[in-house]
Amino acid sequence: MTDVSTSSAHASAPTPARGVADTVEHAMATPEREQPYEALGLKADEYAKIREILGRRPTSGELAMYSVMWSEHCSYKSSKIYLRQFGKKVTPKMKENLMVGMGENAGVVDVGEGWAVTFKIESHNHPSYIEPFQGAATGVGGIVRDIISMGARPVAVMDALRFGAIDDPDTARVVHGAVSGISFYGNCLGLPNIGGETWFDPVYQANPLVNALAVGVLRHEDLHLANARGAGNKVVLFGARTGGDGIGGASILASDSFDEGGPTKRPAVQVGDPFAEKVLIECCLELFAKELVEGIQDLGAAGISCATSELASNGDGGMYIELDKVLLRDPSLTAEEILMSESQERMMAIVHPDKLDEFLAVVKKWDVETSVLGEVTDTGRLVIHWHGEEIVNVDPRTVAVDGPVYERPVAYPTWIDALQADTASALPRPTSGEELRDQALRMLGSPNLADKSWVTNQYDYYVGGNTALAFPDDAGMVRVDEESGLGFAVATDANGRYCQLDPRQGAQLALAEAYRNVAVSGATPAAVSDCLNFGSPENPEVMWQFSQAVEGLADGCMELEIPVTGGNVSFYNQTGDVPIHPTPVVAVLGVIDDVARRIPSGWQDAGDNIYLLGTTALELDGSAWSGVIHDHLGGRPPAVDLAREKQLAQLIAAGASESLIASAHDLADGGLWQALAESVLRFGVGARVWLDEIIERDGVDAATALFSESTARVLVSVPREDDVKFRGLCEGRGYPALRIGVTDSVAALEVQDLFTVEVDELRRVHRAPLAEAFGPVVGQ
Amino acid sequence: MPTIVVDVMPKAELLDPAGKAVAGSLARQGKAHISGVRIGKRFEITVDEVNEAVLAEVREIAESMLSNSVIEDVIDVRVAEDHPAANAGEAHAEASVSR
């Protein structure tokens, strides 16, 4: 259909027929032509700005590029002014091990011994609602390509998921699709899935959150940045062919105003091909290893528009492309659609002409299709030709870097005072053993505290042979160096309920929890990536939530002295006018000298002493207890004390290095009760526990002791013979520690003088919710 | 018992990774006449009798359950008058049924 060789009957008319390129020349000749900028998501003033930059109206190809690159998703136009804090609020210590910071495809952290680790978390929320399987699958595919573009070998993935109410009729569809999509794509890539989160809350009903994280490792000398330097270097597109995937909107350009026939049907979904991506990974790693590329950029959102303009902006600034050289899956695609296509499993490389033959040989070995599109220039312009005619001629920085920046209106939500005043402390708390037992089991069997094996049994954590910890442990841990045992640990956390009550504190709570989860694994926290999921930035209250959360996170990272190395913002997560709870998912990466010293999260032996580190206050606002038992959300979330978190992490590291700690498990949702139950369930070893000393020391009641979600607390088990040393360690560091029980050969959890639950019953209750909602747990 | 055949194919404009992998393998094996492969599903549904109501029901199931309309098309729902396996070798008649 696209036939430029046939001169169209309309060629001389102001509106060329579909398929004939809207050239720069044509744009200059027809300055007043109407363009569908609004349908492409551009505001009138943004369109005016583009005209001003170009000194003429944009061609339809240029309009395509600006519209996708200036979208919220690609330009961060609403969030930019806030995200700058992550770069500014840094101490010298935070920069020490940072090889690449914010702004690149993914941050890179020096982990010692010549090794570096890169990691990033990204959202694929909206596609995962439309088509959960492909949406989630391509979410994994996209984040993994970011990792490869840094020169790293991807070695692990994680997934942080939030779905609507577990019993909503639509939830099963989304859960089945998203989980099997992640399982399919990650498993086929050979990347162990080492952890994540699974939450259910009606606020995510028609807006599930699918956040995917990938980690890669590299030697220091293998680090690559995606930029296009060196005039004369070739620009090569390789990987899958370009098709009509994910360009639903782009068809408007190609049709609405240009074609009498109306828009062609172009799908908004993308289909993933993990096999193609696996081959692409190996191919890229070989290209890097043989030093055949100057840089590689992944193609994600905004496809070729993004890759060309970013590569050019980050390099010498000029690039010449012949767009008709792009290999197509669907020959009917127009130039605009090719520029916007989000077809998966594609990469763009900058290759020195002398190395092109060798480059092509490697690509051929992997059966990957390639085409040389053009070359790097020193003109400062990104020039794109389509069958010999110039359809794009722009300064790439105006597309990729100097997009619009908004300081959107911010408004303190009027409802928040009333919400905060409505504290859970006023709710009736159980006192009898029987009541406590009943509520404890209801909590354990609630969707968010329940066993997630329905999900995680579908994920391979074995592949690679380096996974030292994975679900259900607090953090995932992977060995980097087989000789020394050097490794990393990662955990992700966010609690939307806390963030709804107080987004600043909520963000810090997410940070504190992820930090603690890494610390209890035996690793030392080193860096942060985040995925900020919020409602519409055009809603001033949402913007306030966002500003609070970012500030809290940036301040928190500075206090903990771990840098934010990158992340992702996802706005417009709402159903109708109702935004989701603010959900800043925080991923913390830690380093461990030898993964053989990792700490299990559950009890493996009878007769160990159980210690509770930290103190407990009446902090039930926003807690699992208030939600599950009273369907209540109000008050102020638990206090955060990051200095204490740091002290706690150091204490555990010291205990681990002296091998005093048999297990450690952090306290978070569901409080002490949930941590006890999970420690039992991990290996089926029971325990006898008493609460009186907590009650006495901290001045709380039994329900608070069990269910409060006070922070900076960890449950630790210590072999008898190390008891004295361990106590000494805690005293020496001034960290409150109470012996609250012993592990037991009896398969039951006994809370002395209050109640006992057999391990079998704990297990049954814990496993029930997901199986009831989604079908039997495979392999159980 | 009569059989209704439902054919479901991936949407033409979307990537079909399975077809692509097979086509790639055939190309490597030097099968030059073949330029593309797409892989869909064929359902054989045994019903107790064929009438408009049953056909309507199968059509509805084909759209709602046997296919995912976001990425697939039901391209045919028809009564297989004979099991095709039974008459391979000769032209066979299948009554095609409108969707």
Next chain:
Amino acid sequence: MPTIVVDVMPKAELLDPAGKAVAGSLARQGKAHISGVRIGKRFEITVDEVNEAVLAEVREIAESMLSNSVIEDVIDVRVAEDHPAANAGEAHAEASVSR
């Protein structure tokens, strides 16, 4: 370009758990007229031209690669004169080709 359609079904005497699962789910939804479902594959193979040699080649590929004779049968290899989607609603002719 012409298309050759290849239909492959699981052998009748073997388990087809996927088909069974669909049939089970239909039964739970009260679709009483449906007594069984089997799920096979439908390949659409684009060839540059149709002649006996090409057909023979596709038949060979169908037996050796598109199906596994231990567990599946190739039930039909035929030239699709028209894409079925194009003529849904009317009886369509497909020239069946012997194996």
Next chain:
Amino acid sequence: MRVGVVTFPGSLDERDAQRAVRLAGAEPVELWHSDHDLQGVDAIVLPGGFSYGDYLRCGAIAAHSPIMREVVDAANSGMPVLGICNGFQVLVEAHLLPGGLIRNDHGQFVRRDQQLRVENTSTAWTSGFEQGQEITIPLKNGEGGFIADAETLARIEGEGLVTFRYVGLNPNGSLNDIAGLTNERGNVVGLMPHPEHAVEAGFGPDTSTRMRSGVDGLTFFTSVVEQALARA
């Protein structure tokens, strides 16, 4: 001893298999799918993964790759060949082992620490086990359901070709709980679970006493090495 590990596009566990070979005291040799050269190896492992994406039938496209012609010839002349998961599927597709492997009956991918019973210790890869020994080997697959027609099944059972059976739980609907098979000669073995993921304490399956400490998989590799030594 040199043990070849074949890499197909989409293979995933080839490095794990190489590690297992090394830990068993042999030298791993990388073999590439499009080569016709077995490089003089003494035994071959077809590793797990998703060769060519496994979109058609698992192992189907890999079974048609150039190296497989050599593997088939070598297997027919007695060389020890172990197919793990996708490698098992490739062996079945190449008709070196009987039956077929189809989508798990529950329709999902499953990963678990799987109990197996060793049913045949006279193969090249199982001679280090005790008859009837129960071992724990990680399992991870989406299409591990073993099927065969009644006649084939009777023959497999009658000739003692069943090498491993699932114990406790059948994770994928395999007929007769079959987890792994051998050929008549006992040199070719295929199984769905992954012995190469149970060779190093700290990274293997949980055992009853310690997390991630199971190493039962190592015996597969030491069996083949010890037999080679015995023959030498």
